Amino acid sequence: MPELPEVETVTRSIAPLVGRHIVSAEFRATRVLRGGDPDRMAARIQGLRIAGVKRYGKFILMSLDGGGGPGYLVIHLGMTGRLLLGGPTGKHTHAILTLDRGVLLYDDSRQFGCLEFHEEFPQRVAKLGPEPLEVRFEDFAAALKRHKTRIKALLLNQTFLRGLGNIYADETLFRAGIHPLAMASRLRGERPRRLFDAIGAVLTEAIAAGGSSISDYVDAEGRKGFFQLSHRVYQRTGEPCLTCRTPIRRLLVAQRSSHFCPKCQKR
DNA sequence: ATCGGTACCTGCACGC
């Protein structure tokens, strides 16, 4: 579900929680806590104030202050994680934050996401690459040259850029006219620029559309995104290319499905 | 030091 545009949409939908206090918290002992102790986490954040909510790539950082000292609640939605403002709890609800006004739930059926509390700014977030919508073209182009790997695999690498995932990597490569198997370090001429511009355009449009609701993605208010209606290659295997009518193909790159037009996208 | 393959979970669509 969640790549940069979806995580951005969720982050915006919980932004109104800034200023609220955590009256109580309940965490369930699941894989999502990554070994953290649920009761200790709950006790540690109880009474704290939500000072800010910010996205870093696909991570959401909720900064907390007051009580036992400031810290960060780090949230990653994995593949199926959802943050929800209220609503019923279910068998995949892993956390319940009761606020002085409202409730915030974390739900995640596949448990690939995580919830962690850190006293300091977390290393796993600090080591991410730059934001795709903030990086300068010169730095982007220089980084491309340093990586001897397939461009599709590189776009998925969060230390190269933070926030792109399988949908937006495929959509970006289509718009740039670059084959997913092209070697990153060998992109020449106008191609790095076209890729850079495609990343900016795709992410900006997707955020404006509230992200892509492929199966059941919704923001914290339960609203669906509609960028899936604008996908040109992702999960369109066999359907005609919207530019040249050639059937879209699918292949595996770095063990991930990659959808592309064999005519419009060159290696 | 980098890179690709595998593992981790649950649910769903599909063919038999």
Added chain:
DNA sequence: TGCGTGCAGGTACCGA
């Protein structure tokens, strides 16, 4: 109806 298979927006970790 039920079962097996393959697939799904994610990252961490391993060995080469």
